[in-house]
Amino acid sequence: MRRAHHKKRDQIESALRKPPIVVDQGLSELRYLILTQGLSNDPESDFCTYRPYVWSLLLKVPPSQAKNYINLIHRGASPAYSKIRNDTFRTLTTDILFQRRVSETSLIRILNALAWRRWDDYRDRQHREQVRQLRVESRQKPHSPGPSSSRNPYSSSEASYMNVDMANISVSELYVQGLNVLAAPFLYTCNSETQAFAILDTFVHTCCPLYIRPMLDGVHLGLKILDACLQIIDPTLYSYLKSKLLTAELYGFASVLTMSACTPPLNEVLILWDFLIAFGPHMNILAVIAQLLLIRDSLLASQSPMALLRTFPPLQAKKVITLAVSFVPQLPDELYDLLVRHPYDEGAAEKIRSL
Template identity: 35%
Template sequence: MAAAAAHSLNKLLSQPKAASKSRATGEIDDGTKKLRRMILVEGIPSSIDPTLRPRIWKILLRVNELPTDTYLHYVSRGPCQVREKIRNDTFRTLATDKGFKERVREDMLLLDRCLQFVDPELYGYLRSKNLSAEIYAFPSILTLCACTPPLDQVLQLWDFLLAFGVHLNVLCVIAQLLLMRDEVMASSSPMRLLRTFPPLEALPVIGIAVTLVRDLPPELYDELVKHPFEVVH
């Protein structure tokens, strides 16, 4: 199964590049749609062919050129002299940057609104415990769920997010909540459970997230799609 998927993806990737004049615009769009569909249905079998994920991510991120020699040259230079200063300043900068704080706040409000719509009972229970997304979902929103191991599952989830849009990360966080819903609802102190999410399982999370897309009202989903790209004033 995985070998067949790897063969199909390699065959698709070996087709003429999008810039080729021999391919019509419609064909290029169809190729991208097919790639996304294969990612959703079959996943990227990186264990069979480790080159697939970087090649596919380049396409999804629209990176046309990434010369190996240039990359290795920069890596060989090692850390810059002010590396530690930059690392130390990052936390302080993000904590006080108004634009960053407003962006994160918008993400949290959207998560709360989406959860309230798809599962009002769970939302109401969390609110009764004074728990909002800003309290329990901050790390997952900030890292695109990379704060929850294992890494191979994070990469599989990122395949999905890069293929269909990072806005879906909000729904992926909600999906993780729904997977632990029974335990949360039965707990008198749900924050103990939400402080550290269970190990990530990409396929169930993706499946629930796709279902949630269909459940959300169009105007709320449209807001979700636009929010990563809107400028915060």
């Protein structure tokens, strides 16, 4: 009999099968292996089957139940449904592998479910704020004892005030530009929509919540940081682009908005995302600068560099990661701190805008 061929497991796959004694130590080891070795594809399918589990561990995705996702789907079309449909059909249209593996219907479902999830969050925030206001008002009003007194601090009119009119919610609170592209790698990588939804939900709401604000606050902060970092990392290129009136807002918006997922090919995007999920989405700013430096000579030689910047060259993830890591020691501590905080910390916004 012929001896069955067994694929040799790489170190990351082996590490996943051995629960660490200390969780943080295990995650540190996993990050180191991602940086030094990377995840491996199955040679037969050319696909990494354990990538979603790595992402789930790194993001500390809480256990999810399929019924929660199914309940969101069964609520039907969200107020953002039309806006979602206007984006999904043009998501990664040039990537044949994505088009084969992920249907537009799946993408619509996961984004619509995310919109309902955000609807619920918005409603809860509004209720909490109204309860807080009512409590403040009740403390400020003089207490008048008598038969009409009640243990309930809210009168009937105040109770009706607590009913939030969700019909007035802005669609941009539920869905913003770029979410379709951010969702695409999760759907492509994961084994189910439920798994993809859980990881996407955790990623956008924990790692980069300012990126999905109605005004895309985190994206614009990231672009401001990109200019400041480029000025330090490559002052010559920064000055040349500035002389052509080119700032990151003009050439880097899509790359920052989508964590570079807008630049094909998708298999290279996944390698870059392994790195971003392991070390933080803020590193995408340095990854965009790395992509600029890979075409630096062409940019400096061009009288119209924007013609080159409209479409970045095909992504070379390993080169980009190596360069991005090398930039970190060059940045002043204060600037690096703002870089790290810009996707999630409103407290960093004022300082970033003053750069």
